Amino acid sequence: MFTKGKTPDNTTPVGNKPTAPSVSVPEQAKRAPSSPNRAAPSIISADVKMKGSIVSQGEVQVDGNIEGDIRASSLTIGNTGAVSGEVIAETVIVRGSVKGQVRGKKVQLCTGAKVEGDITHASLSIEPNAIFEGQVRHSQDPLNDAPRPAAAAPESPKV
Template identity: 45%
Template sequence: MFSKTRVTEPGPRTQPTPEPTEAPRSFDTTYDVPASPAAPRTRTAPSVMSSDLTVTGNIKTQGDIQIEGTVEGDIRAHQLIVGESATIRGEIVAEEVVVNGRVIGRVRGLKVRLTATARVEGDIIHKTIAIESGAHFEGSVQRQEDPLANGPTPKLAPPVATKSPEAE
């Protein structure tokens, strides 16, 4: 009525024969991947500008950049890291800005961080900011909900001199 199954049968067990495997595939990266506007942006390694390089002119990128040299112009990027040996004379606009070196000009970013070795001479417009102990900063700090907006940043009006009653 009942029959024994192979699992419960005593005796030598046979090993299943391994299936033939495919030859290893090469990592061919020449295939085309259709770009989809809804596809998330893949993070790539940042572009690095070495300390012996000087750029006169503006730099614009959709990606990340690390500056170790000198830039005489404006920089627009997704993420910008200003290295300790770097000097930037111009406006910086990026979602995330980390300053380790020297910046002479306005900094606009969603997240701005000045490390202990930072030297900034100019205004900072930010959504969030962190200034480490030891950083040197001369300028004004202004929080905005969208500091990356292209509109001009309003300047504060200079103080108006008023006559005091004692001066008459």
């Protein structure tokens, strides 16, 4: 009855070619390829024990035991992970344990985490049943702020 946009024999008009069906492209595929400066995520598994410092431009997940400092863009300390040393990252998620200072823009202590040391942060969240022993300091730029020196103990008078 209505033939607008169609020819009398019910086919597509010559000027309008059928288009290919649209295919959904995952968000990761839409992004530009990784730059050479961007590193792949690093995972330190539960059976690994290391002594020394770790520096990464990318993400690091620690499920093992590290004696030393860690600096990364994003750091997750898993349920079995333990770090003895300073931790510095944009995002720090602790599910395991840390003995040492934690510095991060976003710091999250999950249920079951245990942190013994000071935390310097721009944003901090502590879930129920996370254990934290230390001092907390808010900073707009916790990654670049120098840590405060420990308060000097008053000298006792000489006898």
